[in-house]
């Protein structure tokens with residue numbers, strides 16, 4: 001089976017490519033605006049097609065060249081605070097790519113299955129009575145990011161109804177792992193700890209809202225769910241992906257600090273606070289489990305350890321490179 005991963009150079013794209021390649025059953029292509037693969041490990045294993053999904057013609061050319069059986073549509077603007085700074089850009093990035101993919105499939109009569117990757121931010125403001133959140137929970141997004149992904153999900157549903165496109169919608173809850181960008185909370189904490197340990201910054205960890213509770217999974221478990229849904233998901237349906245447990249951001253920080261080799265001070269940085277932050281999120285992934293048998297493999301301590309190991313290695317390598 002030939003698959004195309006949009007956003008191949010993103011955090012999740014890289015992990016998904018590694019997962020699919022390891023199974024040996026997929027021919028993996030990646031789509032990016034960039035002319036090169038970001039992850040050296042993928043070189044020679046993933047074929048790259050260059051296109052900007054905001055460009056309808058370029059999207060068509062890329063999809064016609066690859067003719068994938070499955071598209072994992074990961075590309076987009078993933079950072080909630082960025083969506084408040086640039087709502088128009090976020091809406092465009094997170095809807096037009098999907099739209100151009102759908103229009104290509106219609107125009108060229110391609111029977112490609114598309115996994116449309118959304119987010120729990122589509123549910124947004126959660127009524128405590130709705131916890132844990134299943135797929136029938138009303139969508140009440142609280143950020144332009146959440147709106148953009150809800151719009152993408154509705155476009156997918158509409159094209160499934162109107163043109164019979166084979167689309168499976170997915171709503172992953174928070175997922176973390178090695179190689180995530182340091183704008184996201186766990187990477188932000190781990191990077192600061194690694195820099196402090198090497199004496200590259202004062203022993204102060206800057207934090208935002210530590211009271212938020214999130215349903216957190218390892219990205220490597222989340223991409224396994226995507227692969228299962230590509231094969232077994234019901235067309236038109238939507239599936240949550242998450243652990244079913246809430247973890248407070250403060251607990252994440254404490255678990256990382258427990259591995260830190262030097263004493264640090266934790267300091268609130270008001271600039272890291274958001275206009276609105278959903279206080280408590282818990283996922284109900286029963287539909288996914290019933291359909292595919294998915295089970296997470298990584299525990300949170302394992303994931304956090306891997307993230308800290310990654311940042312210790314990366315920070316050290318960057319420091320050595322800077323020193324010449």
Ligand SMILES: Nc1nc2c(ncn2[C@@H]2O[C@H](COP(=O)(O)OP(=O)(O)O[C@H]3O[C@H](CO)[C@@H](O)[C@H](O)[C@@H]3O)[C@@H](O)[C@H]2O)c(=O)[nH]1
Nearest residue numbers: 078080119120173174183184185188207208209212249272
């Ligand atoms: N980024 C960041 N967040 C912080 C910090 N301190 C506390 N937080 C809190 O940590 C939580 C997680 O923030 P992020 O890591 O930025 O993730 P997110 O907003 O939950 O979004 C991520 O998960 C979504 C699914 O739940 C994804 O859809 C999205 O793309 C992203 O991966 C939020 O409540 C945020 O306020 C900090 O220093 N940095």
